[in-house]
Amino acid sequence: MSIISKVARRSISIRVSQQKRGYAAGTAQPQDGIQQGVAYSHLLKRGPEDALRNPELAHISAVNGETTKMNLFQAVNDAMSIALATDDNAVVFGEDVSFGGVFRATTGLAEKFGKDRVFNTPLTEQGIAGFAIGMAAVGHTAIAEIQFADYIFPAFDQLVNEAAKYRYRSGNQFNVGGLTVRAPCSAVGHGGHYHSQSPEAFFAHCPGLKIVSPRSPIQAKGLLLASIRDRNPVIFFEPKNLYRAAVEEVPVADYELPLGKAEVLKKGSDVTIVGYGAQMYTLENAIQLAEKKMPGLSCELIDLRTIVPWDVDTVVESVNKTGRLVIAHEAPKSSGMGAEIASTIMERCFLRLEAPIQRVCGWDTPFPLIFEKFYMPSMIRCFDAIKTSVNY
């Protein structure tokens, strides 16, 4: 057999064995020289010094600089463990949380803190939310889990009509500041209609709620502790795709990260790029591709972290510098968070804008199983939007 045909056969067999499956953190072939995926992200802090270099964590490195490797569900678990340890009135409950939860987020908590503080509820999201509100209304700290964000809708009435309005309608006699609702959200590669949704926009429209979504383990732990301790009802959406895929050196100390503050992940001068949750990794790759294809281009990347109330000033400051904005989220385009951000930035930065604000989002369809790759605001779509904005 000739050398050429041997080589050809081998490269074919390599291609076949690396056939992509729709799994979360599957090692994809680099496209256009960009190694995509959470596993290769530079946004994750893989070394202790890296983790503690964060100015928001400066205060803890002085006291206790110890870190340990954690993925996102372990970070969430650690936050809840600290919450339960530091607040005798804190409890954790939801469907299947007792054995550790379907995403392992509550592993070990029942054993450590007891069955009356970490417990299963019957299968009723409206009950879980109502029960949580009741506990919080008498001053306790209720950390409720909704098994998938896709199933949060039976709780919508309790969250919107009750939790959100509890303080206001009572003239501040009562409040449910001790309420936190956690839910796994967003795409996972094979979730379809009911295991992939990002429903933040439904709740963003409701005054009285806060909504938070972390991009990484360090962020998840700090933001969840802040959410639990914040004196307002908070919905904490955890991108399920990141539960195992995102791994960092996470400080073991008790620390919080600020709500209502976006984080500039990469400084740039030509275009502002805004996202939250798992989308940050796609945007990171899109920026890498854009800066490679358009040498000299400098992109600024912002993670909102808190979706409501979102950090308008940070985004305005950035767009005033760059004159261009690209927003990306998995949730459907129409009436999504992108619409809110675009409108506000249009109001605040109208004369500064050099191009129409770009929104790269899921299409206005239910989340389609087999068409996921075509539905998602992928690296190439985000790149395309950056290109459009910059070339306008």
Add this chain to the structure above:
Amino acid sequence: MNKKKLHIYLLFLFFNFQYREAFMLLYRGFTMDEMMNQCFSNDMDYGKGRQMPIHYGSKKLNFQTISSPLGTQIPQATGAAYALKLSNSRACTICFFGEGAASEGDFHAGLNMAATLKCPVIFMCRNNGYAISTPASEQYKGDGIASRGIGYGIDTIRVDGNDIWAVYNATKAAREIAVEENKPVLIEAMTYRIGHHSTSDDSTKYRDRKEVEERAQFDNPVTRLRRYLEHKQWWTQEEEDAWRKEVRSSLMKSFNAAEKRKKPSLDHLFSEVYDELTPNLASQKQELEELLKKYPEYYSTEDYASS
């Protein structure tokens, strides 16, 4: 003992209908002034004028502010009871709703959770035969609300809702079970709604006037209590007449005082949505202030208290 029973009767008369537990609130110590202030949405309303009338709340009386959606309080009462249990407070929660609200999903969720999680909560269902215009026969097919309690594994009693001592005794027993045994109790109090649903309702449109008059005459809870007191010689017709006069005068005094007061300051339009004003609210508040300055003829604030 007489004094207490008398006191209850007087309050009963004072407020001879009950809706959303107004009577209960009064019995606890909520004053007519406090009630009127809420109903007039004035600057003394604890709720700061944000909700429609009768949405009372009182922190000092441990009465969670009422909201309009029906049944939402049921799982909340369950959760609050669980918290009280964890704190070893030896207290329980009591939660009121009608036979109509008991059709809501929150009823099912709340009772099921109370049973499985062993919560010291009393579920008090006032079955008065009507949910606005919908008679009980169109609300459920089973044996009232009490039969459902059994389904959830909850100790249940059905009681004559127009017999004040029966209701009192049932509730007292329920509280003991809830607090001592850490489990829920369901009480279904059978009664009849003599009045209209609300001031916007005319119930002659959907029920026979004769039916209402008969119930008012032969099974009126206030009358039954009065007869009892008279029988015991703790009450007379003269005292009845004098009390009615006094109550009416006192009520009108509170009414007039509350009506005259200013409405809450406009600051309270934006305050207390969160524990602290968020940036978007701060800028919207400023936007409204500027509008008020720009178009004062469209926005009269003279009826509102100043900041």
